[in-house]
Amino acid sequence: MASKCVKFLLSLLRAVPVIFVTTIVVWSYYAYTIQLCLFNVENLAEKILYLIFYHLILFFFSWSFWVTVFTPVAVPPFEYNLSSSDVVTRELLGSTAERKKIINNFGKSLGVQCRLVTGDVRFCEKCNAIKPDRAHHCSVCGKCILKLDHHCPWVNNCVCFSNYKFFLLFLVYGLLYCLYIFSTSFKYFIIFWEVGVASTISSNMGNLHVVFLFFISAMFFISITVLLSYHVYLVVLNRSTIESYQTPMFANGLKDEHAFNLGYKANFYEIFGKNPKLWFLPVFSRLD
Ligand SMILES: [Zn+2]
Ligand SMILES: [Zn+2]
Known part of the structure; x- marks a missing residue:
């Protein structure tokens, strides 16, 4: 009974980063659509365009995120x-x-x-x-995982064979989401800055959301850029995060960091498949 309680508490604790990401996204939705678009953007055409593209990016971003979180890990046969x-x-x-x-x-x-x-x-x-080759044991999930890249607390799941493409798309759309918010709120942030941020906020407390939105999108944009750049490098070389730290050893007694490298095109196809129509959708399209 006690061990069941500990397990339940641990699973709740592990869900905290996912809840945190969801909360930030929900808040950014309110700050962007209501505080920025509804109350600050005056031009109707600009307002509509901002909202259409925002919802489009948000849709793909949320889809990739949830699919990465809920895709079952790939275990050895x-x-x-x-x-x-x-x-x-x-x-x-x-x-x-x-x-x-x-x-x-x-x-x-x-x-x-x-x-x-x-x-x-x-x-x-x-x-x-x-x-199996490229499989590793994840101590958080408590099982061996095929082509384990790493256990990601932000998605509360292993990033592995079954969801690596979804994880990469989550980073791509996350980057796009931050870049879009940053660039469309920039003009309004400058206006607030020129008037004086303190006086802008005191005249309308809602503007505080826009100021935060600008800074937080910039902060996440920088961190996602670093992480995505590293994973692009890994995709090009067909290497997992674990393999980049721990070069795999083979039956011939030699370590080979390029053992799985099939050339950048084939490496890309291995994860994304050969159908370009599916490359940008978080659906399974990789080569088995
Ligand atoms: Zn194991
Ligand atoms: Zn795991």
Whole structure:
């Protein structure tokens, strides 16, 4: 019972960053549509155009975000699980050396290429399973994940094989969302600045939202730009965040940081697929 309560509290705690992002977006919606567009933008055509494009970007941004949050993580196939084989389980009762030999033979029969520095097949003690190439154990999710990039607290999910494209689109639309708000509120921020921000706010408290909107969009724009640039670099080289810190080791006893690099075009297709119509939509289109 107590462990169930702790688990429930931990899951609530892990949802806090997602709630934080949602709250910021909901507030920015109010600040942009009501305080900026409705109360400050005087030209009707400008007001309508601002709102149309804003809602369009917000739609794609929210869609990518929720799909990244709720896409189930990709786990290794059942065949990689040692306990699935009665024969292996019985043999595991033997000595450590014997156990290691069984694991290595089992891994080789599955065709895995990645190895530990010791030359052994990678095995997860927690999942009692062989780790497929590029898979890693996530301590937050408590399971091995295929092509694990990292566990992202902002989406409360692993960024991995099943949702990497959605995560990248979340960054792209997030960047666009901030850039759009920043550039369309810039003119009004300058007007407030020239009049005097303090007197503008004291004459209308609502303008405080517009001032904050300008600064927060600029702040998020800078941080998303840094993160997205890094992931573009990883996509071009077909590398995960984990692999960029920990070069994978192979059966030939050599480390190879370019082992999965198929050339930038093929690397892109691997994540986004070959149909350009689906590239900008958070739907599964990658090559399996
Ligand atoms: Zn595991
Ligand atoms: Zn995870």
